[in-house]
Amino acid sequence: MTWRDCYDALDKPTWTPEPSTIGLIWQILYPVILVTFGYVFYQVARKKIPWPVAIPFAINLVANIAFTPIQFGLRNLPLAAIDIAIVWGTILWAMKAVWPHRRWIAVAQIPYLIWVTIATVLQFTITWNNW
Template sequence: MRGSLILPVTIATFAAIIVASLGATITDLGPWYQNLQKPGWNPPDVAFPMVWTLVYALITVSGITAWRAAKTSVQAQWVISLFALNAFLNITWSLLFFRLQRPDWAMFELVALWLSIVLLIVYCGRFSRLASVLLVPYLIWVTIAGALNWEVIQLNGPFG
């Protein structure tokens, strides 16, 4: 690995680990979650950490790729800012859904999360097609999460 890659790869990897760890810590699969009615197509609980691990790895590579491909320092700062915003929204969804037990609020927040992924795909695609393509599985997974979130609301609401 070239010397110029060590620092961004290290920072991006630690950032992804922190976001994933916060999300996992906030996610409570205890009695409240287990007692929710879920659609028949709900993936088994064991699938979620496996898929998220792959998604976070792709997000990390996408962020590094986009940051390195940015043509100006301003573009590079925007890459970092957009990924940071997305990470915040990602963690906030888990907080709303699992800790506050408000799938209804989480659904509204999920729209912002989904739009932030689209924004990342479009913005990063301006200078790195690879960075954009690497984010597509994330968009698909969050779309599935949104459909699940919606079904949980329909099957269990109202909340609060």
């Protein structure tokens, strides 16, 4: 079975966005993530921002990158739900950590936080429905 066949076979809520819509949203968010996270890592390397500020950004990147292989490679819904919860939590943590240093970075994360909030509720619903 392809990843798409498996995804289509899942019991999903009626409000689930189409995969093409999900892809489009990520195509919009990834450049924002690239610029803002890259800026934080660059400023940390230049010692303009304390290094602990980069920790939630780094964890977020790892968890974000891990989601697709977990969800569509391993096809492990509970682990994908835990992973997306980590993504969500580290966005909040990153926003709080960077706020005293570069408020615009925290504000720029708002669309990412909104989308990941929706994605987290969706993932938990799909996990529950298919347990």
